[in-house]
Amino acid sequence: MNPSPILELQQVSKSYGRIKALKAIDLCIPPGSVFGILGPNGSGKTTLLSIVLDVLAADKGRYLWFGQEGGPEVRRKIGSLLETPNFYHYLSGEDNLRVTSSISGRGQSPEAITKALQIVKLEERRKSRFSTYSLGMKQRLAIAAALLGDPAVLVFDEPTNGLDPVGIAEIRELIRQLHAAGHTIIMASHLLDEVEKVCSHMAILKSGQIITTGSVEEVLADEDIVEVSAADNTQLAAILDHTSGLKRLEKEQQVLLLYFEKGMADPAKINQLAWERGITLKHLSVRKKRLETRFFELTNN
Secondary structure (H helix, E strand, O other): OOOOOOEEEEEEEEEEOOEEEEEEEEEEEOOOOEEEEEOOOOOOHHHHHHHHOOOOOOOEEEEEEOOEOOOHHHHOOEEEEOOOOOOOOOOEHHHHHHHHHHHHOOOOOHHHHHHHHHHOOOHHHOOOEHHHOOHHHHHHHHHHHHHOOOOOEEEEEOOOOOOOHHHHHHHHHHHHHHHHOOOEEEEEEOOHHHHHHHOOEEEEEEOOEEEEEEEHHHHHOOEEEEEEEEOOHHHHHHHHOOOOOEEEEEEEOOEEEEEEEOOOOOHHHHHHHHHHOOOOEEEEEEEOOOHHHHHHHHHOO
16 A cells, blocks of 8 residues: 655646646655656746745645645644745854744754754854855755754755755755655756656656656656667667567667667567577667656657
């Protein structure tokens, strides 16, 4: 039996005048996942997160956290980072977290603030003014604020937005560590690479509609791809062109790409067929489709 979803959206819709930002969204987010909501800018990602965090009201539909309607008690189980962190530039990182905890009512003890700073690796800069922080440090302090009170769920909107490659790598590693520590993480992103590297599950949003959802493996595995090569790839292509279940064959640099219906690829049979026709394979491997390729297929972009 599948566990109850952490978050469930039922026919959630939102419009801004004539613009339909969300169109009857149904979505279930499983516990223990890193769930990526992927889509181009303007697809409705921030609107969706704003609704489930009670920042915006939906026009229609409803959502459930932990199987319950939203409320103050439920909200305390959720830490969030929406858009740009809002801190006082003249206060230290530690003092900014004190202000945040006082407003939110979460993690008000000195120990809780220290623990949050340790997790995001800012304890040594706890007394430094926020204005002296790098952009990556500012983002990590915002994540520390979301961690106050040790919430079960963390919701991040574009957590690496604007960061340099080092900052992006730091935030990605932090997300992995938070997931390993038991947090369910929901993150919106327009960065395909980011979702592919850190997420276990995902939904692709286009023009306010979900066009696919599931585990990252399920979304990517719409077909099987096998790489092969031999001394004479032209001869090999002629032999393999009528292999059972083969959808198409493409040449890519020094290898052939064989695209099969999902579940139809059999590398052992491919090797045997080539051997029986007098061809020794130099290379044979199953390739995982890149999220970039799948995203463009699904969005027709």
